[in-house]
Amino acid sequence: MTSATTRRQSSNTPPRSASALASIAVPRGLLGLQGLSRERLIRLLSRTAELHRLGDSVPQSLRSKAVATLFFEDSTRTKTSFTIAARRLGADVVDLSAGSSSVNKGESLIDTARNVEAMGVHAMIVRGKQSGSAALIQSAVRVPIINAGDGRHEHPTQGLLDAYTIAVAHQRHDFNLSGLTVVIVGDIANSRVARSNIAALHTLGASTICVGPPGMAPASLASLGTTVSSDFDKVLPIANAVLMLRIQFERHGEGPAPTPSPGASPMSIASIREYRCGFALTAERARHLRRGAVVLHPGPINRGIELDADVADGPRSMILQQVAHGVLVRMAVLEESLQGQ
């Protein structure tokens, strides 16, 4: 037995023989959308649509299961919607927040996760400040890990719910998004949401254009198969969907996040005023959107910076539908992750 295998064996389970260990399936979980097959993506989105149709009649398919939320970074939408999703399917939810965990006393993420696993949970939902933190934890435990956002790397359930929202808005019930152009605007270099979206949208057949100032939308993003532009006004009229992103002030350099306010001068842009001039979706700019184009934002929104209130609350906005779809997508992901557990 390898040391890695020994490490992955939970301390409250009886020892297993090498042959028994060889037959244990790798936990399912969901660490990212990059490299995920089209078949699996469509299966998850199709299940999301079924759960959508079922409404209040969703099955209690996770009764007697327990899932833990381990959030080492703030969240409103993701954590709450995972909790609601798990409870709607009948699971128990245990919440471990960074602010009240022994991580504050120096315990490592891996030791924390192993201790939670030892209590008998069936899956963990992990948000971490560092890119790769969910994968790191998955390498150390046997239960499936669902990545709820890791640094600048990925936010797979956000990518799924955004793809689902775009498909619903454009009546692509088969999730074939060929012919659609999604324009992603803002601080893409620091955005895990952008990476997950680009991966899912390309796999489903859509084209993407990433727009921002060069420090936020560098030419190197083209390696992801996206087109890079710094001219929002030029690409806006061809968009079928516009995904606006927040400036990730907290990821600009070291130290505490600066407060976003007009006149602030974070890394990569000269001023908020200049940023708005080139890259905000203002009410005036929104008039140039084509018929049927929709506006998305993963939240939290900095109203008056990247997005005007009139647009955020206007008829093209899918922002609250995204949030509602988040519960459905997360139910589908939890079901898949816990199948056969």
Ligand code: CP
């Ligand atoms: N979209 C998103 O991840 O929001 P939260 O940070 O509030 O979870």
